[in-house]
Structure formats: C-alpha cells, structure tokens
Amino acid sequence: MDNLVLRSHLALLLAMVLWGSSFIALKLAVTDLSPMIVVFMRMAIGAIAFLTVWPWLRHGFVYQPGDWKYLLGMALFEPCLYFIFEAQALRYTSAGQAGMITAMLPLMVAIAAFFILKERSGWRQWLGFGIAVTGVIWMTLTGEDSEQAPNALLGNFLEFLAMVSAVGYTLLVKHLTRRYSAFLLTALQSFVGTLFFFPLALASPWPDQISLSTFGLLIYLGLIITLGAYGLYNYSLTHLKATVAAGYTNLLPVFTLLFSMLLLGERLVLSQWLAIGLVFVGVLLSQDRSHRIPPEVPPAVTG
Template sequence: MTPSQARMLPVLALLVTMLLWSSSFIAMKVAVMELDPMLVMFGRMTAASLCFACCWRSLRRVTYRKGDWKPLLFMSLCEPCAYFVFEAYALRYTSASQAGMVVSTMPLFVAMAAFIFLRERLSRQVWAGFAVALCGVVWLTLAGEATEHASNPLLGNILECLAMASATGYVVTAKRLSSHYPPLFITAVQAFTGMVFFMPLAFRPGTALPETIPLLPALAVVYLGVAISLVAYGFYNYGVSKMPAGQASAFINLIPVLTLLMGQVFLDEVFTPQQYVAAALVLAGVVLSQTGSAADSGQQDTGRQNTV
C-alpha cells in the first residue's frame, strides 16, 4: 500500500461513517414511532454487544492501563448513554431532517470544548460562525410546523442539541483513549456499557411492552445495532485515531445534507421555505467556523492528537 493510499483509508472510513450515521436518523425515526425509545436503545445495544461477543479473543489481547476505567466510563456515559437518551426522545418530537441539521453544529461544540477545557484560542471568525449557526438552528426550530413527523420541533431540537453536547464529551475522550486502545475495543466498551445502561430503562415499571414487534421497526433496531453501533462507530473510531479530532469532526458537515435527502426519499419529510433558508444559515455558520480555524488548526492539530 502506497503512503497516499494509507492516508485515504481514514478519509474513506469517515465518509462511510457519515453515510451510515445519516441513515441512522431514518432508522431511528422508524423504530421510535412504533416502540418505546428506551426499548429501541436496549435492542440496539444488545445487537451490537452480541456482535462484539464474537470478537472476544481479539478484545482479550488489549492491554488495560490502570485507572483508565474512569475515562472509559465517562466516554460511554456521554455516548451512547446520554447521547441516545436525548436523541431517541428528540426523534419522537422532531423530524429526522431537522435532527440531522442540528447535528451539523457538532464541530462547533467540539471547538467550544477545546476552548473551555484545553484552553485553545478561537479566532473571531470561529465565534462568528458559531453565532450564525446557532441563529440558524433557532430559526429552523421556530419556523417548524407540527406535523406527523415533528409533533413538537422546539422540544425535539432542544433535546438534539443536548445530544450534541453529550457527543462532544465522547469525541474528546475517545481521541485521548485512541492513542492506546484500538477502535474495536473502544467501540465494544460503548456497546456493553450501553446495553447495561439501557436494560433497566427499557423494562422500567409502567413501560408498555408490545406483544408483537412489527417487522420494519424490528429490522430498524437490528440495523442500528449492527450497521451503526458496530460498523459506523468502528469506522469512526479508526478514522479519529488516524487524524486530528477537529479535522475528523468536520466530516459531520455531510450528515445534514445526506439526512435531508434520505428524509425526503424514505419518510416524505419536507421543509418549509423558511426552514430551507435557516438550514442554509446553519451550514454557512459551520463552514465559516471551519475556514476561520483552518490556519490555526494546522499548527494545533499535531499536538491535539496527543492532548485531546
């Protein structure tokens, strides 16, 4: 394999990840429309854990460092635990297309975390981009109309923003852990922790468990567990282990576009004219923040590989 081909592997891994993650909003929407969100998440994490159980021999060869249970637990509590609690309920109240648009702000959340916890300086252009994107998300939410796909866009989009804050903790912590642990191990820890976390929530008192599970939601849960929780996170953890966290998070800009297209094709979701303008404002803010940090990130990314 040539050096150029080796450099392309993380890029291809992240592109596949974005395609799969975009489809996850569609699959999750299909599942939570029929099933309790916590039951969906327990089924998703269980499916992923069963897949990782088949890789037990490979996982046993990982050398554990004393004290790393704390960042591993924090990473898993951020995502999948807190992240999917927020997102599962978000998709009950907002459309998959709107949720995907909110996800585009993820690089800004990562930049804010680096500013607060890593003391990284942010340019005025990054702050401007953050403000523009935030205005776009607010406009997108307020311009939303209650439909069968989005019964309460305001609540749903707020929950999705909280999911992004949780995902930020995962990205930053996973980057630090990836210097010692392979992507397969990190993803397996997330799956097993998520299964344990969501089990009592799925079978909590008062939960109406279905006597029979419709085929399409059942297939959506399996797809989420295998293709998303296993394959997508494995690819993402590989990609983020080979490039700076800030650069890797920029690929998330593809999610809103792909999710919008999939939402229209598979769920017949539509935006109002105002929402299309607001969505463009969100993407413009993200692009502005990324180009504004390009000069600085070139100097900071090398160090970030070891400090994030």
C-alpha cells in the same frame, strides 16, 4: 489514485451514508416502540456483535491504571445520556432537523475546549458558532408542526442536549484514543449501554409483539450501523490521513436530510432552507485548521 486509496474513500463515503441513515431508522423505530426499548435492543445487538469479534478485538488492549474514570465518563456521556436525549428528541422533531443540529458539534467542541481545556478559539469560531445557533433557532421557529415533527421546538432542544453530551464524550475520547483503538471504545460503549438501558427498558411498556419491520430496524441499528460503519471508518484510517476522514463527517447532516426527504416524506419551507444554509455558513466559517481535537476520534454521532 490507486485502488487501495479509492476503496478507502468509498469506505468513508459509505460510513457517512450509514450514519446519516441511522437517524431515519431510529425515527421509525421509536414510533413503534418505547425509545428506551429501542436503544436497549440496539445496544444489546451491538454488544453481541462485538462479542463475536472479541478474540481479534482484544489484541493490543492494555489497560492503563487510572483510565477507569475516563472510560466511565465517556460511556456516561455516550451512549447513556446521548441516547436518552436523542431517542426522545426523535419522537418530537424530524430526522432532518435533528441531523442538521449535529452539524453544530465541531463548533460546540471548540467552545467547550476554550472554557474547559483553555484552548484558544479565534473570532471566526465564535462568529461561526453564533451564526449556526441562529440558523438552528430560525429553522425550529419557522417550521410548522407536522406528523414528522409534532413538537419541533422540544425535539430540537432535546437533540441539542444530545450534542452537549456528545461534547463531553469527545473531550474524553480525545485522551482515550491515544491509548485505545476507536473500535475497542465503541465496543465498550455497547457493553455499558446494554447494562445501563436494561432497567429503563424493563420499566417501559412492551408491546405484545414486535413487527418484523421494526425488528429489522433494530438489527440495522445494532449491527450494520454500530459494527459496519465503525469498521469502514477504521479501515479508511489505515490508508488515509485522519484529516481526510474527519472532513467526510461534514456530510452527515446532508445525508440525513436527504434520506428524511426520500424515505419519510419530510418537506421544508423556504425559510427553513435558508436557515439550513445559515447553519452551514456558520460551520464552514468556524472551521479550525489546527485540528485541536484529533480527527481519529470516533464521531460522537453514532446514530
């Protein structure tokens, strides 16, 4: 393995670590600030970051007539609806459980593609979907309410709705990535998200002051995650096959669970570990090697 390929693999691994840690950062931030304020500030910081690199980002951007409806729909699903559900979800469930629910996204995309795009899904995908859903329900019902998950049932359901939004985003981006770069689409998400969440943030209760630690979390979410993780992901795509990059996204729930245990002190009972294993079995069983959704589509879980 030459140095360039090795650096690309390391870039992918670091991107997954960053995305996995974003659940913990968001969880901590929404315990100190209103969720809509957190999301607005995160989006605004990301938008400012993208503005600084816009002179380089705009090269190669050629708007295609009629794409406004796809671009608008993409932004509506994510970040708008996605972060409304996810920010609220992390008020009620733990970061680890929310991260595990994201593992269902490829299955949900395949099922949606079956009904909406009339793409064929084999019996293994349907069986895997059923097993994974069973695992998520089991994980939710067997967990006890705690400081990290005061109402896991509600929180996990809201995270599931965030994944439903991510499905709509993924199906639209499947079309858009043929015309625009993933980095450019992420910049558009930050701009639209800033405008969308601004009035919601104004309507939320603002604290007298924001602590330095919370402000640091917002910088981390808006700058390191939004700009850094996508930069690393796109760098890897220039040197590695897209299918290789897509395979790394399976590490997201693993890193999220690991960080939630190390940084938040989250603990799971034995039945929940068994349920998590069931989710992974369902995801692995449903893996579709035909890759109907192009792997270069930017991950919907933008943290």
